[in-house]
Amino acid sequence: MSRDCPKVAYFCMEFGLNSDFKIYAGGLGILAGDYLKAAKENNLPVTGIGIRWKQGYVEQHIDDKQRIVDSFYNYEYDFLQDTGIKVNVKIRGRVVHCKVWKVDCFGNSELYLLDTDLRENSDRWITGQLYGWFEEERIAQEMVLGIGGVRALRALKKDIDIYHFNEGHAVFAGFELIRERIGRGEDAHEAWRNCRNNIVFTTHTPIIEGNESHGLDILQYMDAYDGLDRNFIAEIGGNPFNMTAAGLRLSKKSNAVSAMHGRTANAMWKDVHNRSEIISITNGININTWGDKTIIEAARKKENLLELHMKNKIRMIQHVYEEKGVELDKDSLIIGFARRAAPYKRGDLIFSNEEKISPLLKSKKVQIIISLKAHPLDFTGKEIIKHILSIQEKYPQSVVFVNNYNMEKGALLTRGVDVWLNNPRVTKEACGTSGMKAAVNGVLNLSTLDGWWPEACWDEVTGWQIGNGFIGRTESEQDIHDGKSLYDVLINKVLETYYNDKNKWNEMMVASVNAMVERYSADRMIMEYYDKVYK
């Protein structure tokens, strides 16, 4: 890259770099990890700022009484490099020391992680659990990430042109950047205006509760104002202080993560005055992490993919056998569904009409592997898991629930199944990336027209759509409509093709891989960030 290529600091609560480095929870982290890998592979000057979580996110298993068990473990990593640097953040009136670690495997791009687990801290556990505990701890974590993150960059003497806040968690970094300028003699509004030239923001979720907000009083009590005054803070984020609104007002430009999400986000935040423009940059995946090279190469030459895919399918069946003792049939269709158990994703929609699905499960014409992880406090998500477990009990040969969804299982399933099912309520999924992983491996997507799929779906060519983009007036109307459509498409198109037209199936696999492999790569995504928001 040329000398004037902007140097970017990329702030994120989570990074999914590999399965055993437990500083991620789900899609946001995987995206951040894939972004950093793309920066490295393209030799781009990106510095990641994150947190060294002591216990990471929940590990979740089903015990032999079919109960959901949440566990947390302490992790040590021998590959973290001690930078020798510590920065301080004042939280709840106390000084919190944050040690800065470097993750040393990133070439020209780098990742630094802040850590409060130090003997001298009375608040060692701030960086204990990713998305754990309650509001005060969450704010403290976000102060460490944002305020501590900027201070770490200064202590490391990094020269930064652009501060990229990936999701609202990082917006306190904006307070620190403004505070620095006030310290150099600018007045608050001038400092804010000037900072905006260097800040960009990515919004990630159209789910209201996913867009955190906090009362001004609690922010003041936590010392999150970082020396700025209350009215000024309210101008940035409102009262209550909305982290997304703040990100939009602190930045020169913002983006949503798919074309469809761009429309939703613009409607959702239209009343936020003085905000940056929200454009769309669709997410992408790191092909070296998620793609099967042999399949991608064979697809490019338009060779037959069925046999290559069968190897991945058998490997996955073997894994499932080892974990669950269930032997799936390699010559029957296998559907995969794996993601967070967030209710809008409707992990059990396919079981909503048991009369329809029962004969297909009994005859093993349809086999399903499901892996879901619910946030420990997401009781609706846990109900969905329990419903699936009860279905598994009835059809143990064809419905398999795989424990503890993580990157390793994600990779195994997005290579090994035949069809990747995705059925969020339309407009609720910002993008979705697991379907991209499937698509580049010749696993055909069957999905509602939400997130990235309206851009990528050429019905019956690259996969199938469910529901025609219908948006119901109520959730139950939506669910009934989409459930019907799901059975209709599954029976009349998916099963029909799989069992009666293997040629067409192969052609669809080839079309899926070739259409998606460049378009949904993190390489394309990061170049768009440079072209459309950083410069």
Ligand SMILES: *Cc1c(COP(=O)(O)O)cnc(C)c1O
């Ligand atoms: C890819 C991936 C996700 C994101 O999947 P979505 O379909 O976008 O929800 C979440 N968790 C893990 C472990 C993944 O590998």
